[in-house]
Amino acid sequence: MLLETFRLAVHAIFRNALRSFLTVLGIVIGVASVIAMVTIGQGSQVRVTRDVESLGTNTVMVVPGQGGMRQGGFTADRPFTVADAEAIQENLATVAIAAPYNITGITAVYGNQNHFTQLVGATTALMDAMNWSIAEGRAFTEAEERAGRPVCVLGQTVREELFGSIPPLGQTLRLESLACEVIGILEPKGATSFGEDQDDTVAIPLKTFQRRIAGNDDVSIIFIEARSDVSTARAIRDIEALMRDRRRISPGEEDDFSVIDMKQIASILTGITSVLTGLLSAVAGVSLLVGGIGIMNIMLVSVTERTREIGIRLAVGAQARQVLMQFLVEAIVLSLLGGVMGTALGLALGALGAHLMSIPFTPDPFVILVAFAFSAGVGVIFGYFPARRAARMDPIEALRHQ
Amino acid sequence: MDRKADPPQIALRGITRVYGTGEAMVRALRGIDLTVEAGDFLAIMGPSGSGKSTAMNVIGCLDTPSGGSYHFQGVDVSALNRDQRALLRRNYLGFVFQGYNLLPRTSALDNVELPLIYKGLPRARRIAMAQEALEKVGLANRAHHDPSELSGGQQQRVAIARALAGRPGVILADEPTGNLDTTRSREIMDLLTELNRDDGITIVMVTHEEDMAEYARRHVNFLDGRIAEDHQHDSPGG
Ligand SMILES: Nc1ncnc2c1ncn2[C@@H]1O[C@H](COP(=O)(O)OP(=O)(O)O)[C@@H](O)[C@H]1O
Numbered sequence: 001m002l003l004e005t006f007r008l009a010v011h012a013i014f015r016n017a018l019r020s021f022l023t024v025l026g027i028v029i030g031v032a033s034v035i036a037m038v039t040i041g042q043g044s045q046v047r048v049t050r051d052v053e054s055l056g057t058n059t060v061m062v063v064p065g066q067g068g069m070r071q072g073g074f075t076a077d078r079p080f081t082v083a084d085a086e087a088i089q090e091n092l093a094t095v096a097i098a099a100p101y102n103i104t105g106i107t108a109v110y111g112n113q114n115h116f117t118q119l120v121g122a123t124t125a126l127m128d129a130m131n132w133s134i135a136e137g138r139a140f141t142e143a144e145e146r147a148g149r150p151v152c153v154l155g156q157t158v159r160e161e162l163f164g165s166i167p168p169l170g171q172t173l174r175l176e177s178l179a180c181e182v183i184g185i186l187e188p189k190g191a192t193s194f195g196e197d198q199d200d201t202v203a204i205p206l207k208t209f210q211r212r213i214a215g216n217d218d219v220s221i222i223f224i225e226a227r228s229d230v231s232t233a234r235a236i237r238d239i240e241a242l243m244r245d246r247r248r249i250s251p252g253e254e255d256d257f258s259v260i261d262m263k264q265i266a267s268i269l270t271g272i273t274s275v276l277t278g279l280l281s282a283v284a285g286v287s288l289l290v291g292g293i294g295i296m297n298i299m300l301v302s303v304t305e306r307t308r309e310i311g312i313r314l315a316v317g318a319q320a321r322q323v324l325m326q327f328l329v330e331a332i333v334l335s336l337l338g339g340v341m342g343t344a345l346g347l348a349l350g351a352l353g354a355h356l357m358s359i360p361f362t363p364d365p366f367v368i369l370v371a372f373a374f375s376a377g378v379g380v381i382f383g384y385f386p387a388r389r390a391a392r393m394d395p396i397e398a399l400r401h402q
Numbered sequence: 403m404d405r406k407a408d409p410p411q412i413a414l415r416g417i418t419r420v421y422g423t424g425e426a427m428v429r430a431l432r433g434i435d436l437t438v439e440a441g442d443f444l445a446i447m448g449p450s451g452s453g454k455s456t457a458m459n460v461i462g463c464l465d466t467p468s469g470g471s472y473h474f475q476g477v478d479v480s481a482l483n484r485d486q487r488a489l490l491r492r493n494y495l496g497f498v499f500q501g502y503n504l505l506p507r508t509s510a511l512d513n514v515e516l517p518l519i520y521k522g523l524p525r526a527r528r529i530a531m532a533q534e535a536l537e538k539v540g541l542a543n544r545a546h547h548d549p550s551e552l553s554g555g556q557q558q559r560v561a562i563a564r565a566l567a568g569r570p571g572v573i574l575a576d577e578p579t580g581n582l583d584t585t586r587s588r589e590i591m592d593l594l595t596e597l598n599r600d601d602g603i604t605i606v607m608v609t610h611e612e613d614m615a616e617y618a619r620r621h622v623n624f625l626d627g628r629i630a631e632d633h634q635h636d637s638p639g640g
């Protein structure tokens with residue numbers, strides 16, 4: 001009899017193809033949107049956490065002015081010098097590394113190829129501290145740094161944009177009036193949580209930058225790592241005191257530079273992404289609800305027809321529980337179908353989104369279960385309960401239902 | 403006269419049916435006594451609203467009377483629970499409604515097969531019986547058509563096939579020709595007559611057309627929820 005019930009249910013599903021399709025669609029939309037959105041939200045959170053961890057929790061940036069770090073680096077405020085960085089490094093016991101660097105946007109040219117990229121004037125100390133490793137060729141030598149030699153190291157994006165399949169090592173890259181030799185290629189780092197491509201960069205020795213690009217001895221950023229056995233807050237206090245002294249800021253006057261704790265930036269970032277995840281989850285919840293209301297509507301609209309159908313079945317001798325079992329099986333089959341399709345679609349969308357946003361794909365079984373259970377629950381409840389009411393009527397009452 | 407007589411197939415005693423309460427109360431049946439022997443062919447007549455359909459639904463166990471007693475082949479129907487009444491409908495009764503009441507978007511064959519599914523018959527047997535029933539009503543060539551692809555007369559014949567497919571003892575037909583023209587009506591009546599004569603199926607039929615009542619052997623007239631007249635009739639086909 002169970003097989004017969006199943007057959008009747010499948011029969012009913014195909015007989016009411018439009019209704020079945022819309023029900024399944026409602027479940028698919030609800031389940032898929034929840035899974036996709038929550039997967040993407042959680043993936044970006046994982047990504048941000050990982051970025052933050054890779055930054056190191058004791059990293060501090062010192063920049064001129066009070067506006068914080070600005071894209072491009074040059075500000076109207078009084079810049080630093082290499083001597084400032086050396087003073088921090090040598091005088092402060094709370095600081096492990098202090099590396100000066102410069103940064104600017106620039107058009108890099110090779111042959112007839114142009115590419116606008118980010119130019120960094122760096123030292124090997126900075127590159128080590130920032131975990132920039134060399135994939136091919138070599139980094140700057142100390143002699144090259146001291147002499148301000150025209151040599152450069154390329155990020156993967158610049159290499160692809162300008163050189164394509166040509167081996168870049170030993171080639172000459174033009175940066176404005178500077179012609180420099182490509183001596184190394186950086187290991188790819190991917191995009192940041194903001195979607196900024198970290199491989200779209202060219203590095204030259206800091207001294208080369210100062211002499212040939214900026215035309216002065218300025219330093220726009222000092223990258224600092226506090227010693228791991230002291231608190232970052234203490235290191236920041238020391239840096240502030242030293243810099244005020246070096247820049248001759250009288251007591252009571254405000255700082256004309258900023259010390260940025262990367263831990264704070266990290267916590268702001270994490271905060272933003274958790275708000276984002278919350279927002280996505282809310283949108284997902286709404287679409288789940290909309291899907292549920294859709295299912296409910298379809299089920300309720302067809303109650304009259306279904307009630308009459310139940311009346312007919314009862315009239316020809318069906319018992320109430322036989323009819324109910326058929327409706328229950330029908331609701332379960334539709335819900336499972338919609339749930340499985342919705343899960344597949346949701347995971348596919350989540351994976352695609354994760355790929356496009358270069359975040360990890362981290363599906364959550366609990367979310368899948370909840371989305372599935374909710375939609376299936378709506379399908380079963382609104383498919384089953386009107387049927388139960390009808391099956392408890394006298395057959396003639398069900399047949400006359402308007 | 404030694405042998406104890408079989409109980410009548412249908413025996414209604416003082417059946418009442420009241421709809422609603424208070425101001426809105428309607429006494430559809432005010433005390434119906436009716437005995438029908440197996441193999442009889444009844445035509446129930448009477449003005450609209452006189453309680454004919456209500457009585458048919460009570461006889462068919464589709465509705466529960468408010469009072470009185472109903473015995474089907476000696477069994478007290480009021481003592482049966484819902485499931486037992488479903489079994490009674492399944493095994494002894496067939497219905498034909500004025501409005502056909504076929505399942506939409508379901509082929510004629512599947513509609514006729516429906517009662518057989520609930521009888522628990524194997525599929526091959528069900529299909530054979532449904533086919534046979536469709537042949538009997540002259541619709542073997544329409545087995546795979548949906549109701550929407552059939553004329554009113556054809557739909558009513560599918561409904562009759564469904565009613566007789568389970569080989570019931572009684573077919574209850576409430577205005578089976580109410581929506582049909584004279585020619586289609588005559589075809590339906592010929593069919594019912596044949597079922598009664600050849601298969602010994604008891605027919606209880608409601609009609610408001612004298613012409614159709616002519617086919618029956620017994621005429622029962624309803625008036626205001628009571629039976630006003632009940633007499634034998636010499637049917638022309640008999
Ligand atoms: N479901 C119902 N609710 C209330 N009144 C009803 C219902 N069904 C029938 N009636 C009333 O009962 C009376 C008998 O109806 P019915 O048996 O359908 O008459 P007939 O079939 O002879 O035309 C009518 O007055 C009708 O209005």
Ligand SMILES: [Mg+2]
Binds near residue numbers: 454455456
């Ligand atoms: Mg009527």
